[in-house]
Amino acid sequence: MRQEMKRIAIDAMGGENAPKAIVDAVLKAKAELPEDQFILFGDEAQLKELLPQDDPQIEIVATTEVILDEDEPVKAMRSKKNSSMVVAANWVKEGKADALLSLGNTGALLSCGIFIIGRIKGVARPGLMPTMPVQSSDDGFNIIDVGANATSKPEYLVQWAEMAAYYAEKVRNVRNPRVALLNNGAEYDKGDDLHKAVYQLLKDSKLNFTGNIEGHELLTGKADVVVTDGFTGNAVLKSIEGTASVIIHLLKDGLLNNGVKAKLGALLAKDALKTVASRFDTAKYGGAVLLGVNSPVVKQHGRSDARAVYYAVKQIDKILTEDLISAFKAEFSK
Structure with missing residues (x-):
């Protein structure tokens, strides 16, 4: 050190x-x-x-x-x-x-x-990597690339996965981080030619590769590192940020602007809401790293x-x- x-x-x-x-x-x-x-x-x-x-x-x-x-x-x-x-x-x-x-x-x-x-x-190409929250713990997960590259080759994604896994282990203190490939299905033969090639390369690597992960699983804590191409990663990142913002807005509006009963319910649920807010507090993870x-x-x-x-x-x-x-x-x- x-x-x-x-x-x-x-x-x-x-x-x-x-x-x-x-x-x-x-x-x-x-x-x-x-x-x-x-x-x-x-x-x-x-x-x-x-x-x-x-x-x-x-x-x-x-x-x-x-x-x-x-x-x-x-x-x-x-x-x-x-x-x-x-x-x-x-x-x-x-x-x-x-x-x-x-x-x-x-x-x-x-x-x-x-x-x-x-x-x-x-x-071959640097990748941009933030740390995102998950529902099951405060550990979060890393996702790379989220926009540094508009087009990608299989070897780029493998290098990003290697760098992100090392980061997760040394900076986030995750032992033997689980690495997953963002894809449109769990099966090994899902996706386009790029994702099929990346799957095989990751499978044959020394990484703790756990297979494909689908979009709806990202925030469940199923993986410590998620690798994806830059175009998809950027779209996913902005979708997560936008959805979180809308949900928070709807919660605040529903609890504070719907009469006395809603406000009383908000008061009773205050501790639970604080837990949710803390779990999805992205600020505590720092910024996105250009690896x-x-x-x-x-x-x-x-x-x-x-x-x-x-x-x-x-x-x-x-x-x-x-x-x-x-x-x-x-x-x-x-």
């Missing part, structure tokens, strides 16, 4: 609640992580207003541009060279920081990870508050402590 100072580069201008939510998260995390240094990239005047003076754990790097959500990712990466995201990525590339966190434009961050920080030698690049790159949701950013910072600290990237380099450069 790594012991020396860990330097985390943070795009302080990305996301809807920047920079305050990001600064608040750093101020909370730094007391718990005395061996971490936080390098905040962004508007110097705004950041100085929010930060204490002369804190040895916090450094500000002034930038003058911001990549917006509506910007075309690759074009923005190339044209906004003094943006908080691009400058932060270059610090990581140059070895002046060890990891990158952003709440900004997802496509631009993926571009920075792949084209500036760069792929690990031997990794397969030369340094940790983590994307947190653009709407994240300070609490969600805090968990992403803790996640990065764990990744650096476990020295995951060195392990990936040793494995995939063979």
Whole structure:
């Protein structure tokens, strides 16, 4: 395990609640992580207003541009060279920081990870991987890829499964993680040619492969790692997020806007509802990790508050402590 100072580069201008939510998260995390240094990239005047003076754990790097959500990712990466995201990525590339966190434009961050920080030698394509909740425990599961790749080959999915399984074991402390392939049926011969080929490769691998998993089983805790192509993974991720948001809205509306009886029922069911809310609290899992690049790159949701950013910072600290990237380099450069 790594012991020396860990330097985390943070795009302080990305996301809807920047920079305050990001600064608040750093101020909370730094007391718990005395061996971490936080390098905040962004508007110097705004950041100085929010930060204490002369804190040895916090450094500000002034930038003058911001990549917006509506910007075309690759074009923005190339044209906004003094943006908080691009400058932060270059610090990581140059070895002046060890990891990158952003709440900004997802496509631009993926571009920075792949084209500036760069792929690990031997990794065909990096994959984007969040941790999602399950109904049976607080452990959650990893799903990869959720949008870094529009098209996929069988060998990509196998590498993503290998990296995700290692992450689950080292960062989430899952022993011998169960790996499943997202498919349209449980049988080995289900799916298109891509999924049939991936099934056989995973079956013959050293992974704890448990077979296919269908969409309705994802949140049941049947697998610790789910591998899928980027197009399907992105659609599934957004479907889960959208469905959860609608259900929460309907519950709140039904319990609070339907008279005294409904409000009394809500009061009686308060503890049960808190348990459900805690179980499906995605913030505590941190952000989505871009696996397969030369340094940790983590994307947190653009709407994240300070609490969600805090968990992403803790996640990065764990990744650096476990020295995951060195392990990936040793494995995939063979």
